[in-house]
């Protein structure tokens with residue numbers, strides 16, 4: 035049985051700054067993700083605070099929101115079978131030092147905060163996050 039899902043992916047400022055946009059998109063395409071929508075934007079800190087509001091109580095929240103709004107990002111809607119978990123697996127662990135070989139964060143991540151990509155963590159949050167960036 036197929037289970038087509040959509041998930042939100044972000045190429046974060048550290049990766050955009052290093053011109054990794056096309057390389058990272060190729061990784062998704064080679065793993066059979068379709069990029070349904072994409073845009074390059076820079077967000078305000080207040081928008082980053084909304085996007086990451088689940089982390090509002092964390093000690094790293096302020097730095098995280100400053101960072102996500104610090105430069106251009108690429109936001110994408112990815113689609114494939116079981117896209118949410120497939121993208122999380124392809125991204126690797128939050129801390130690039132803990133990420134498995136072959137994952138995007140292992141290959142490109144600099145540190146736990148500059149870890150190159152974001153991916154939704156559940157189907158429910160994917161819908162919320164896609165709406166956040168692509169509400170028509």
Ligand code: IDP
Pocket residue numbers: 089094098127128146147148149151152153155
């Ligand atoms: P995820 O991106 O793998 O889903 P989350 O726990 O949702 O990880 O955290 C969101 C983002 O916050 C991470 O991608 C990372 O950039 C940052 N972050 C998470 N934990 C820490 C930390 O302990 N110190 C600094 N930044 C962190």
Ligand code: MG
Pocket residue numbers: 153155
């Ligand atoms: Mg998360």
